[in-house]
Amino acid sequence: MVTRGTRARTTPASVAYVSHVLDPGGVPPRMLRSTRLVDLVNTMDPKLVAAAFGMTAERVMIYLADRVDPGRLPAGWAE
Template sequence: MLALLHAASSSEVSHLRVDDFDPINRTIHLGKRPHPVLLDPDSWSVLPCCRAHRESHRTDNPHVIVTKITKFGRAAASTAYVSHILDPCGVPAPDAAVHPPGRAGEHLNTLDPRLVAVTFGMDPEGVMIYLTDHVDPGRLPEPNAP
């Protein structure tokens, strides 16, 4: 959900800690983003499942995603683990460092990149690099326009 709706990279998701959540404002701190990210209701509704999974492992690991290997320590789940967690469902987890997924990519081509940056809790410079990857055909001039 975080990758598809909030352009979170696998690394940001794997390093997400329980104390990165603000239940009052329904925001999270993702990676090195300068602003908290406001979560939509669907993303927020996944958190109880994550919390139940952590509790089933009886761990003191501070990270949201805990595996059989990381439950005994304090290390984050590997980025590779997180990037392949949805493979059985046939949904590849996109890496925001390579390509902005979902809503972030759509918004970049239709809205002011500064607004997208604020919405996703990113620096404006961070989203600008994605604009070179795709140009919305509706924004291009007609081939023979004066």
């Protein structure tokens, strides 16, 4: 997220700023990040996501815990 204060630097927007922007929608920054990570981990290689976000592969795998790839299920289970 680029703000007036971060546009000339390489530092990220502060959590306080992001919280303030998201307050009207009732969405905490953590939920926004989690939703984004779940989508990326489920559509890309989790190791690439971990490297891109500076996380360990084990930490990223948490976002796969509640998902089963329908292609890995026996025929008839995915319906």
